[in-house]
Amino acid sequence: MNIKKNLTKLFFLLPIALFVLIFLRLDSTSPKSFAIFAMDTYTDFKIWGGKDSTQKTKDLLSDFDKRFSMYSDGELSRLNKSSGNFKASDELFNIIDLSLKFSKQYGSSVDISSGALTRLWGISSENPRVPSESEILKALKTIGYEQISLNEKTKEISLQSGTEIDLGAVAKGYACDKLKEIYEDSNVSCAIASLGSSSLLYGKKPDGSEFSVEIKNPDGGSTLGVIKTGETFLSTSGGYERFFEVNGKKYCHIFDVSTGYPAESGLTSVTVLCDSGIKSDFLSTLIFIEGKDGLKKHLSAKDYSIVAVTDDKKIYVSPSINFELYPENGYTLGKTK
Amino acid sequence: MNNIPFVNKNEIFVIVFIVILGILGLFLQKNFSAGAVAQIYFDGKLEKEISLSKDCIFDIKDFEFEIKDGAIRVAKSPCRNKICVHTGFISNPAQTIACLPEKMLVKIKGKEKGIDLVVG
Numbered sequence: 254m255n256i257k258k259n260l261t262k263l264f265f266l267l268p269i270a271l272f273v274l275i276f277l278r279l280d281s282t283s284p285k286s287f288a289i290f291a292m293d294t295y296t297d298f299k300i301w302g303g304k305d306s307t308q309k310t311k312d313l314l315s316d317f318d319k320r321f322s323m324y325s326d327g328e329l330s331r332l333n334k335s336s337g338n339f340k341a342s343d344e345l346f347n348i349i350d351l352s353l354k355f356s357k358q359y360g361s362s363v364d365i366s367s368g369a370l371t372r373l374w375g376i377s378s379e380n381p382r383v384p385s386e387s388e389i390l391k392a393l394k395t396i397g398y399e400q401i402s403l404n405e406k407t408k409e410i411s412l413q414s415g416t417e418i419d420l421g422a423v424a425k426g427y428a429c430d431k432l433k434e435i436y437e438d439s440n441v442s443c444a445i446a447s448l449g450s451s452s453l454l455y456g457k458k459p460d461g462s463e464f465s466v467e468i469k470n471p472d473g474g475s476t477l478g479v480i481k482t483g484e485t486f487l488s489t490s491g492g493y494e495r496f497f498e499v500n501g502k503k504y505c506h507i508f509d510v511s512t513g514y515p516a517e518s519g520l521t522s523v524t525v526l527c528d529s530g531i532k533s534d535f536l537s538t539l540i541f542i543e544g545k546d547g548l549k550k551h552l553s554a555k556d557y558s559i560v561a562v563t564d565d566k567k568i569y570v571s572p573s574i575n576f577e578l579y580p581e582n583g584y585t586l587g588k589t590k
Numbered sequence: 591m592n593n594i595p596f597v598n599k600n601e602i603f604v605i606v607f608i609v610i611l612g613i614l615g616l617f618l619q620k621n622f623s624a625g626a627v628a629q630i631y632f633d634g635k636l637e638k639e640i641s642l643s644k645d646c647i648f649d650i651k652d653f654e655f656e657i658k659d660g661a662i663r664v665a666k667s668p669c670r671n672k673i674c675v676h677t678g679f680i681s682n683p684a685q686t687i688a689c690l691p692e693k694m695l696v697k698i699k700g701k702e703k704g705i706d707l708v709v710g
């Protein structure tokens with residue numbers, strides 16, 4: 254009789270156990286996944302939970318795609334063509350204002366007023382070319398944060414004649430900031446949002462584990478190691494994918510505004526983790542341009558952490574980052590003196 | 591009376607066996623899905639699905655792809671900036687090769703390594 258009783262119990266418990274098992278599995282492995290080409294890159298998303306979060310993500314991307322591009326007929330292009338005071342949207346005003354503040358606080362190697370230089374080299378355009386010295390000098394004269402004046406109250410922006418704004422170093426990071434606001438508002442439990450060079454890792458994964466992020470090997474193919482992290486923004490700058498070649502010399506898409514030429518600083522890739530998307534985007538470009546010589550102060554910074562890869566196969570990692578090296582690629586961990 | 595518990599014991603075995611099989615199935619499905627496969631999309635449409643387990647070189651449209659040692663790369667592309675070629679080999683589901691000018695995308699399916707994102 255005892256066995257029969259147990260069997261009855263089992264019959265009740267089994268469906269419940271199976272249901273729980275299936276439910277857990279479904280819940281932990283079924284985020285909404287989608288990918289779109291936007292903001293001059295391939296974007297990829299995984300979102301767990303949240304109402305309308307997919308549609309809101311797509312809407313934001315297509316809006317920013319047009320608005321912050323130098324080459325469309327969106328708001329930024331209109332500002333660049335404008336003379337006198339230009340009434341900007343809150344977003345455009347905000348992104349320019351923040352970028353100028355970062356240039357003052359962290360270093361002016363990254364300057365959003367460098368649009369004329371970007372256009373001159375045309376690295377992302379149909380016909381990139383190496384400009385003449387005099388053309389570069391002319392473009393350099395239009396660069397500098399004093400070329401942009403902002404009116405906080407009226408949200409008006411005015412540019413000196415010839416100055417063009419290029420948001421390439423900050424727009425994707427800023428979009429990640431806005432995506433985080435969306436996910437907070439729509440009760441998303443976890444999201445992995447990749448906008449190419451900038452990403453947002455939001456919330457907590459359903460299985461409670463940390464996010465695993467691999468760093469690409471600049472030599473191609475493999476990866477150099479893995480970062481374990483909680484919620485964060487992260488951005489990467491590297492010169493090894495987006496470049497053009499003339500007579501065997503590679504020209505990358507990141508410019509040093511102090512010389513007018515693509516950055517050549519001994520670094521092949523820089524990843525920055527911090528609590529702001531636009532800041533991580535700005536800093537990854539800045540640290541890439543400043544190069545090996547500037548690494549020491551960035552490695553010990555309190556408000557962000559970095560992984561920097563050098564052209565002599567060393568990897569420098571901030572002490573606050575949990576990084577595991579894959580040794581098979583011949584890279585070793587570097588130490589600053 | 592003796593007979594009934596005996597039959598039930600058999601039933602228990604059968605049930606336990608089925609449950610164990612089911613649970614095994616769930617895990618097997620997750621961890622031992624067939625080797626990695628590359629999916630090649632043009633303009634959002636899946637054009638080709640190919641296993642990474644056999645080395646080969648093939649063309650789609652004006653692109654040339656190469657599969658070697660379980661990884662795939664774009665060897666030649668008609669695009670202007672060649673970002674897709676510079677990306678090199680990929681083998682991990684968290685990695686992609688994207689060519690914006692030609693709206694071409696290579697994704698990897700299967701063999702999850704537990705990596706959420708690849709940057710750089």
